[in-house]
Amino acid sequence: MAVIPWYANEKVRALDARLIESGVSGLELMERVGRGIVDFILKQPLARSALILAGAGSNGGDGFVIARLLMERGWKVTVLLSHAASRSQGDAAVNLTRLGEMPVPVVESRDRDETALTELLNSHDLVVDALLGTGAAGAPRGETARLIAAVNRCRFGRHVLAVDVPSGAEGGEGVEAQWTCTAGGWKLPIATGHGAALAGETVLIPLDENAAPLLGVPDALELEERDVRNFLPRRRIDDHKGRRGGVLIVAGSKRYRGAALLAARGALRAGAGLAVLASVPEVLDVLAASLPEAIAEPLEDAAALERIMAKWRSRCSVLLIGSGLDRDSRARGLCRIGSQWDGPSLWDGDGLYWLGEDDIKPVRCCLTPHEGEAAALLGGRSPVRDRFEAAAALARQYGSVLLKGYRSLVAGLEQTPWIVPRGDRTLSVPGSGDVLSGACAALLAAGVPAEKALALGAWCHGVSGEALGRMQGQDGILAHEVADCLPAVLKELNGAC
Ligand SMILES: NC(=O)C1=CN([C@@H]2O[C@H](COP(=O)(O)OP(=O)(O)OC[C@H]3O[C@@H](n4cnc5c(N)ncnc54)[C@H](OP(=O)(O)O)[C@@H]3O)[C@@H](O)[C@H]2O)[C@@H](O)CC1
Ligand SMILES: Nc1ncnc2c1ncn2[C@@H]1O[C@H](COP(=O)(O)OP(=O)(O)O)[C@@H](O)[C@H]1O
Ligand SMILES: [K+]
Known part of the structure; x- marks a missing residue:
């Protein structure tokens, strides 16, 4: 290794x-x-x-x-x-x-x-x-x-x-x-x-x-390629979509509409068999046209989320919460209910903003903060000087952490931190992190253990960015193109097995 x-x-x-x-x-x-x-x-x-x-x-x-x-x-x-x-x-x-x-x-x-x-x-x-x-x-x-x-x-x-x-x-x-x-x-x-x-x-x-x-x-x-290959989910020729794993995504708001769609796209492009998007009507209205493969669940309020979670729990093993959720009281209520999810959950974007409040403490979860979000979670302490210490502190508090950025870090409670040496500035575009969180959630739902799912997701996301950068230039790539590149990257990794 x-x-x-x-x-x-x-x-x-x-x-x-x-x-x-x-x-x-x-x-x-x-x-x-x-x-x-x-x-x-x-x-x-x-x-x-x-x-x-x-x-x-x-x-x-x-x-x-x-x-x-x-x-x-x-x-x-x-x-x-x-x-x-x-x-x-x-x-x-x-x-x-x-x-x-x-x-x-x-x-x-x-x-x-x-x-x-x-x-x-x-x-x-x-x-x-x-x-x-x-x-x-x-x-x-x-x-x-x-x-x-x-x-x-x-x-x-x-x-x-x-x-x-x-x-x-x-x-x-x-x-x-x-x-x-x-x-x-x-x-x-x-x-x-x-x-x-x-x-x-x-x-x-x-x-x-x-x-x-x-x-x-x-x-x-x-990490090297031969390491992350070992993290790939086990797929079989007779797999049906139920065995691929399902993700329930709680994301999007009137103000931020694209993030939820990109997270769902990231999940499906990383191989999820089911992506259920619980969101506001403004987001779901465009879902049918932009990503008809995802399922729409209208999410008026926190009570609706309780019902949706109960309805999909048997088919969605992972909850992804936060992308573009906003920071208002509605979002806070959704995060409170989301923190009661009794399976693996992945917190990103505005979900991270609310994480750690007294009534928003999921038992063991995955986090995908960038440096700004990590600083806020650490009470303002900037992770720039010591990203390892920041990731370790977050892992102690929450479980499994992907600290994003150039050469992202993965930290967990019981392992030596990993460095994911893939990705470049091609990925510094709006929505790129939403695609990544969707991909990581899909890999978790496919049964990949938490730290490995975060590392594999970051690796594939990074390689997609590099490939797009090589083909089309490192400036001006759209986040959905990064998602659309994921199958080819997974194919390469799988093919190398
Ligand atoms: N035997 C060995 O150990 C070997 C060591 N090796 C080599 O030694 C290096 C370590 O050397 P080192 O310990 O002398 O420290 P080094 O990095 O040169 O800096 C100290 C100087 O910087 C200054 N300074 C500090 N902070 C500053 C700041 N923010 N802004 C401005 N100035 C600042 C500080 O000033 P002062 O704080 O004292 O005023 C002091 O003058 C190591 O990286 C490797 O290259 C190799 O040769 C192999 C054998
Ligand atoms: N210069 C870079 N090198 C490598 N990866 C990068 C670089 N810039 C951004 N990324 C990656 O792109 C993603 C950006 O995520 P994020 O900042 O959350 O974007 P957004 O909030 O717009 O979705 C992260 O996975 C990060 O690691
Ligand atoms: K130097």
């Missing part, structure tokens, strides 16, 4: 410490990081000139090693310090001194204005970000922040490589790298969301051949 294990920064830092205890010096480790990164750089088609931006810590020290090794290979190299040279300490200071013995210009950034910085950046093909690594605390400050902004401003036509992690990976403006060469182990800050998007292509630079067991238990596992 899953070949890419991800580790918290502390575990990789502990690995460094253990290797040092075992007799490898810190200086040698820094040399190995620099050498590994230079080996990578030399394989790229670059114009042999590099500007190394170096911070005051050991990340900057790695940068000094890279500068020296590139210089030895005949590159034009300039080193730009974010700090006074005298602030570099320990192994970094040793490497800075070594650099002083070579004809490499080492300059401090603070007396250069924006024009001078731009000129310097534009006169090198490769920019190496060795400003902040795992020792970064909070969003970049001061001169470091100014340098990061300059790199991003000038990155078109340049190549940007981040050492270990992109500076700013844990919040604030960060370096937008083309490559990140990370040392010793895959690090959580670049596994998902903001940090992952900054990192670009991530390359592991091994520190030692005996390192793997020293890293201990991974903190997250990145």
Whole structure:
């Protein structure tokens, strides 16, 4: 299962410490990081000139090693310090001194204005970000922040490589790298969301051949296609629609009409045998024409939902609630009744807004929040800095969580979090999340266990988005097209079994 294990920064830092205890010096480790990164750089088609931006810590020290090794290979190299040279300490200071013995210009950034910085950046093909690594605390400050902004401003036509992690990976403006060469182990800050998007292509630079067991238990596992294939529902040639699984969808409002239709479409396109849509007349009026395969249940008020739930419980094993439900008292009443569903339920959109109220506490449910919804559920605490912690906190409170976004996360009560490495900006269109929740609900209804259903749904949704992006471009895809792509994605996955 899953070949890419991800580790918290502390575990990789502990690995460094253990290797040092075992007799490898810190200086040698820094040399190995620099050498590994230079080996990578030399394989790229670059114009042999590099500007190394170096911070005051050991990340900057790695940068000094890279500068020296590139210089030895005949590159034009300039080193730009974010700090006074005298602030570099320990192994970094040793490497800075070594650099002083070579004809490499080492300059401090603070007396250069924006024009001078731009000129310097534009006169090198490769920019190496060795400003902040795992020792970064909070969003970049001061001169470091100014340098990061300059790199991003000038990155078109340049190549940007981040050492270990992109500076700013844990919040604030960060370096937008083309490559990140990370040392010793895959690090959580670049596994998902903001940090992952900054990192670009991530390359592991091994520190030692005996390192793997020293890293201990991974903190997250990145799923691969062969993993998610094992999550597919068992289908048989003699399946009838009753065996495919049914979903009762409580969604839509006068104000938000499309979300409910997209959720139902997502469910049917992911293979549901039955999709019952309980909604307001304004939504159901268009259902017959836009999705005649779904069943319409008029939903005037909360009492009607009780009747509908009782009527369909034997044929719908899963309740999906929330997409476009709105945030008025009617929606609140529906969520209260919905929370009494005695089977698996999936909460999305406005359903998440009401979740957690005293009388809206479903026993064990699935959640599909984006970062904003997760922040609201966590009392305003933003999940951007630590998406893993946010997903774990929600899982402890509610059950199974899909924290959406770039490289979505799946967390449950008893498992190491999963990273779903599929999907791109093609999917950042209105209604895309509604399609996803419909698909996940259908997979749950087909008998796939909760976390696996969320991961498989996110995987298929992500691959659909990527495929559409490739064929038609990444901007301007409609959410229903993502739904309509799901059967082909499922076919591919099934075919690969
Ligand atoms: N033996 C090892 O461990 C090995 C480590 N290795 C490498 O070391 C890296 C870790 O090095 P590290 O621990 O020195 O921290 P690092 O990332 O350079 O940052 C510290 C500096 O940043 C500053 N600073 C902090 N936050 C800031 C902010 N928000 N905004 C602005 N400034 C901020 C902070 O300043 P201060 O807070 O002290 O004022 C300090 O000057 C690791 O990622 C890997 O690359 C490899 O060589 C392998 C061997
Ligand atoms: N840049 C991106 N990379 C990968 N996936 C993305 C990206 N932007 C959006 N998505 C995915 O698209 C979906 C958007 O959901 P959501 O924000 O709830 O949209 P809506 O509320 O309009 O339905 C999520 O599954 C999210 O993971
Ligand atoms: K860096």
